[in-house]
Amino acid sequence: MTANPPASPPPPAATPAVAGLFAAASAARGQAHAPYSRFLVGAAIRTPDGGIFAGANVENAAYPQGQCAEASAIGAMVAGGGKRIAEIVIIGAPADPAADASGLCTPCGGCRQRLREFATPGTPIHVAGPEGVRATFTMDQLLPFSFGPDNLSF
C-alpha cells in the first residue's frame, strides 16, 4: 500500500503484561490457516483475572466462511470461562517477509463489534506487527458511539 496511513497514537511503553500477550499472539499467528490471503494474524486477549486466550485467522476455501483471529481468540476466551477483555494484542502481516508489512492491522468492522461485546469503551487494543506493538487504541476510538450490552441493560 502506498497511501498515507491515518494518524495513530504512539505505541505504549512495553509492559510485562503486554509482552506476554504479544508472545501468545505471535505463537497463535504462527499457526494461522491463511493459504489464500497469505496474511497471517494472531490475537491474544488478557482477561481481568490474568487469563490469556489466543487465536489465529482461519481461512476457508469458501471464502466468506473464514474467521478472523480476534473471533478465534474470543471463542477461546468464552470456552475457557472468560467474559471480559482487559486488553488485546493483534499481530497481522503478510507471510512473505519480502512483502510490505508496514500497515496497521487494525480489527475489521465486524471484529470491533465482537470485541465490544466483552470490552469497555476504555479497553486498550494494541495493534502490532511481527516486531512489536505499533499503536494502541481504546475500544471507543475504534468503535465510537458503539452499541453494546449496556444498551440492552446487561
Ligand SMILES: [Zn+2]
Ligand atoms: Zn475481523
